[in-house]
Amino acid sequence: MKYSGLAVLREALRGHTGWKPAWRDATPAPEYDVVIIGGGGHGLATAFYLARHHHVGRIAVVEKSWLGSGSIGRNTTIIRSNYLLPGNIPFYELSMKLWEGLEQEVNYNAMVSQRGVYNIFHSDAQRDAYARRGNAMRLHGVDAQLLDRATLRAKIPYLDYENARFPIQGALLQARGGTVRHDAVAWGYARAADRLGVDIIQNCEVTGITRQNGSVTGIETTRGFIGAKKLGLAVAGASSLVASMAGLRLPIESHALQAFVTEALKPLIDNVITFGAGHFYISQSDKGGLVFGGDLDGYNSYAARGNLPTIEDVCEGGMALMPMIGRARLVRHWGGIMDMTMDGSPIIDKTPVENLYLNAGWCYGGFKATPASGFCFAHLIAQNTTHEVAGAYRLDRFAEGRLIDEKGVGAQPNLH
Numbered sequence: 001m002k003y004s005g006l007a008v009l010r011e012a013l014r015g016h017t018g019w020k021p022a023w024r025d026a027t028p029a030p031e032y033d034v035v036i037i038g039g040g041g042h043g044l045a046t047a048f049y050l051a052r053h054h055h056v057g058r059i060a061v062v063e064k065s066w067l068g069s070g071s072i073g074r075n076t077t078i079i080r081s082n083y084l085l086p087g088n089i090p091f092y093e094l095s096m097k098l099w100e101g102l103e104q105e106v107n108y109n110a111m112v113s114q115r116g117v118y119n120i121f122h123s124d125a126q127r128d129a130y131a132r133r134g135n136a137m138r139l140h141g142v143d144a145q146l147l148d149r150a151t152l153r154a155k156i157p158y159l160d161y162e163n164a165r166f167p168i169q170g171a172l173l174q175a176r177g178g179t180v181r182h183d184a185v186a187w188g189y190a191r192a193a194d195r196l197g198v199d200i201i202q203n204c205e206v207t208g209i210t211r212q213n214g215s216v217t218g219i220e221t222t223r224g225f226i227g228a229k230k231l232g233l234a235v236a237g238a239s240s241l242v243a244s245m246a247g248l249r250l251p252i253e254s255h256a257l258q259a260f261v262t263e264a265l266k267p268l269i270d271n272v273i274t275f276g277a278g279h280f281y282i283s284q285s286d287k288g289g290l291v292f293g294g295d296l297d298g299y300n301s302y303a304a305r306g307n308l309p310t311i312e313d314v315c316e317g318g319m320a321l322m323p324m325i326g327r328a329r330l331v332r333h334w335g336g337i338m339d340m341t342m343d344g345s346p347i348i349d350k351t352p353v354e355n356l357y358l359n360a361g362w363c364y365g366g367f368k369a370t371p372a373s374g375f376c377f378a379h380l381i382a383q384n385t386t387h388e389v390a391g392a393y394r395l396d397r398f399a400e401g402r403l404i405d406e407k408g409v410g411a412q413p414n415l416h
């Protein structure tokens, strides 16, 4: 069934009796050409692009829980391509371009909203760093504008311009950045992949990876053995755990990150704002809640929940930037697990185990990367060669010292 305005009208007239489940509840087949472990955004996008662009025949996505239960349904929904380093900009800009055509490509309303991302700066040195970033973006054909204080104030008048501990000097704006409804991305890719014949197998936990003569043969799961000619790992926060099933030790630590939502308010913040003097970023959902987040909880964990000191720290960031937020009541918060690499950049690469491919290390920037990650991972799995925009995301860069240290804080995952 194709979703359209006409379909909505037709179903309204016949009492909504014609809607079909968005995807089949597939039973595992004995073997597939490609099995992707992880039904998050990256795994589902990979399966979709494998079927759509590479015409791979038998594909399965194996998910231990329900689709959207991981970080794809827990993030603060921000998309942008305002990166500095040449290893990153082309990749994230490809992702932005894919976001721009996503809803048409998968025939699903993911509420892609290019409402603009404002990175606020608070010192001369930070202004210079943002100017440099903006210039790097423009050299790569990505939109960027440096706004002075007066221009920013005209656009976002409610920030604290008068009495702030960290005075606001201006902002770097990426007007094409914005937000996307996060779980609709999982549902949209799942439905589109299912329509192309991909088996989406939920409630099926992978417990082992079988190998013969150094090459992958399949996976052990809670629903039995599934053979796989090629196997892709896209399990984000669980990357180290699942990779260890194939004897791999990854340069990744898992950390908790929290997100927060206030009570619904009248439309107030019609863009995305990030605080430059601390870790705080905010937007407003279409339901009215202010959606915001901050720093990692700062210790290694596989538990998808955070703790109180970080909540206080995030709220302090909000108060420093826009004191009025103190009047909004916080109604929900939750945690998700971040797969933090040593340099803050991801890995899309083959592994030393033949026919085992790795997509991991998304830190807390993986949502915006979802389309390009799936696109490039599908390319790698189908063609056994790295896609040109993902050329820097090699697994061996940590051993060889070729880090992509976007934030300039060295090999410290908790600081990225």
Ligand SMILES: Cc1cc2nc3c(=O)[nH]c(=O)nc-3n(C[C@H](O)[C@H](O)[C@H](O)COP(=O)(O)OP(=O)(O)OC[C@H]3O[C@@H](n4cnc5c(N)ncnc54)[C@H](O)[C@@H]3O)c2cc1C
Pocket (backbone or CB within 6 Å): 037, 038, 039, 040, 041, 042, 043, 062, 063, 064, 065, 066, 068, 069, 070, 071, 072, 073, 074, 075, 076, 077, 078, 079, 204, 205, 206, 207, 234, 235, 236, 237, 238, 242, 257, 258, 259, 293, 334, 335, 336, 337, 338, 362, 363, 364, 365, 366, 367, 368, 369
């Ligand atoms: C609070 C928070 C805020 C964030 N904000 C942003 C943001 O604003 N912008 C941005 O770009 N990024 C953001 N991120 C990061 C982003 O959400 C993640 O990097 C990204 O979603 C990870 O990829 P994924 O969607 O494939 O992961 P997931 O959705 O976590 O998918 C991985 C899947 O693998 C499954 N799995 C794990 N182990 C197994 C197993 N053994 N067998 C089978 N399945 C298994 C899990 O159940 C899970 O569904 C945020 C994350 C969090 C938690």
